[in-house]
Amino acid sequence: MGKYVSMAVVKRLPRYYRYIDELYGKDINCISSRELAEQMGLTASQIRQDFNCFGGFGQQGYGYNVGNLRNEIARILGLDSGYKAILLGVGNLGHALLNNFAFDKRGFSLTAAFDKDKKFIGSSINGVSVYDIEELEQYCKVNLPQVAILTVPRSVAPELARKLTACGVRGLWNFTNIDLNRDLKDKDVVVENVHFSDSLMTLCYRISETSK
Amino acid sequence: MGKYVSMAVVKRLPRYYRYIDELYGKDINCISSRELAEQMGLTASQIRQDFNCFGGFGQQGYGYNVGNLRNEIARILGLDSGYKAILLGVGNLGHALLNNFAFDKRGFSLTAAFDKDKKFIGSSINGVSVYDIEELEQYCKVNLPQVAILTVPRSVAPELARKLTACGVRGLWNFTNIDLNRDLKDKDVVVENVHFSDSLMTLCYRISETSK
């Protein structure tokens, strides 16, 4: 409880949550670190270490209560925060997120989308209104979203990122294949990247390796 | 050269490639580990260690030749392999990849797409033909793709993954929010995941942290 949690642990939390949530859905009440380790392909030791970062809530001789564990992880991740998020760029990828992604289960409430293309402006995608990108700053002033999702072409990403940060956005979910850190030096903003390209190149390496 | 390269290093290679490729595009011939470290936010020491995993090709007193470095990283990643890839599921996300992603620059050649929806079957998206998913096995027998991209609903992912592996596919680029490892136990296949959900939860955690 309150202990420092390393990024290595944080990165594992969502995966823990997925497995625990699945057990929860199956009405399983209790699981030992050994069992969970087997399912997840980790060591029991690591699981106990990880869970103990945020306070021991297992029971000796018994294991972990699944419902309790699930709540704790959700709390630590902040999944009930309901941070307001806006999405920039309603192309194929933007559409994919708007249509198929459960933001509310992951701590966010998607409140608006923006694009520059007239054919989208004024429409609504899965219940989210699409506004003219020109209205972005005005919208932010009024609604104060905490997070912005960048599904725009990479060429416009840096400027947009700076603008959003100036508007008070505190987190960026970046899908453009660019490191925004350079453009946001000494800005107080969290950038989480989804770099398709890096991921695919890693796959390429790994396949090349296995064929040696 | 031929040294064992740890996964920590491999994960950094695509990012190195991006930066080096950018320098290359700017006709910069030479860069020192110190300069590159500054640009990338790493230590010079780490960069030299990383590059030395696959053989020293810097020049003492001078630095690294950008063109040379770029070639070496591309070679190590296997970016000129041209592995045949097929895409499963032509929804918004599938469309996004088909329309906007330069597979050929990342070691792959996208040769076909599959869906079960009649409205896509027979069409062509950005030059790639969409086939009936029923024809998958037949297609694989003839064309032997090395990699499959899973942009399908998560419910069908495990079975599809097993089927593809049986067809000889050696790599999966998995966009479904599921760990396929369980379904592919002792199968000789590389799975590279792009877990949107995990990424967003990590962002949620990091924002929650900064607001403390």
Next chain:
DNA sequence: TAGATTGTTAATCGATTAACAATC
């Protein structure tokens, strides 16, 4: 030659695993 920067070894740091006493 003098200055710069690599390649590489050694030191440090952090993360994972092992071990076991505590305790349910």
Next chain:
DNA sequence: TAGATTGTTAATCGATTAACAATC
């Protein structure tokens, strides 16, 4: 009580950083 499993400390392992001789 006996068996099981946690919480936690200690040991190990691996990755990063620092230092410096080699050398361009």
